[in-house]
Amino acid sequence: MNGQSWAQFFAMGGYGLYVWGSVLVVLISVAAELLDVVSRRRVILKFLKGQA
């Protein structure tokens, strides 16, 4: 950030919407995918336990 303020940092020279819109969607997608895989595992294990 080379000596600028946080406000300047988040503004990204006027491109904040584009830059943070990219980074945030990537992070949200990854979190959602992890959540999906973990919850799927819970469902499968619950089903398998019910069978035994």
Place this chain on the structure above:
Amino acid sequence: MDTSSRDRIRAHARPFQWLWQYASPQRFYPVAGRLVPYCLASALLLVLVGLYVGFFVAPTDHQQGDAYRIIFVHVPAAWLSMLIYVVMAFWAGLGWVLNTRLSSMMARALAPTGALFTFLALWTGGLWGKPTWGAWWVWDARLTSDLILLFLYIGFMALQAATDDPRRGDKAGAVLALVGVVNVPIIYFSVQWWNTLHQGASISFKAAPTMGSTMLLGMLLCALGFWAYAIGVALMRLRNIVLEREGESDWVQGLPEVAVKKEPV
């Protein structure tokens, strides 16, 4: 015939015998489980350092201003979208030719992650295109072939989901995945073969990098981190698929996470 000589014959029939044991879902399931934390931890570390370098160390671009910083997520996502496809087609093909069901399960486990990264490459590309080209989307060769990649992933998953018999689905998926591989070099070389609005490759093996070294470092760290994440999440999904498909078998029923603990009377 005693067991040892039978083993010797088998070792002759199958080279890389030691590797074959991991083709068994039963053997690979715990191995995958042990690998996942290392993959996810290194992914987190690499992406954090990569984004730090990208956003706090790398300078502002003199042409594109700070808009170029989308590169730190766009290029890693785009690379992975192509790489995962090739790896998915490889495992699907291997599962078809060698009849190893774990390979086909690996292909299934990779598809959603590949589709996600293709979507992210298109999404971040749109957000980069708007300020630099003035358009969210153009029908140029790079963007169009990448959209086709997304449809290939979706087609692969839909085909698997629509086929009740898992092994038949694996084979059908393998045919689709292998035919679709031709699209990957088209995506990669599209910026050279056609006159596209999309800029040329960020990294070339022939020429010195045209980008600043801290920009390059941030991008490579994020790419490695995304890579580690993709391996980790695909292994997690592979374990789910193994449990779903082999749920009836004794070894799954005997797993500590499945077996119901008997309460002491």
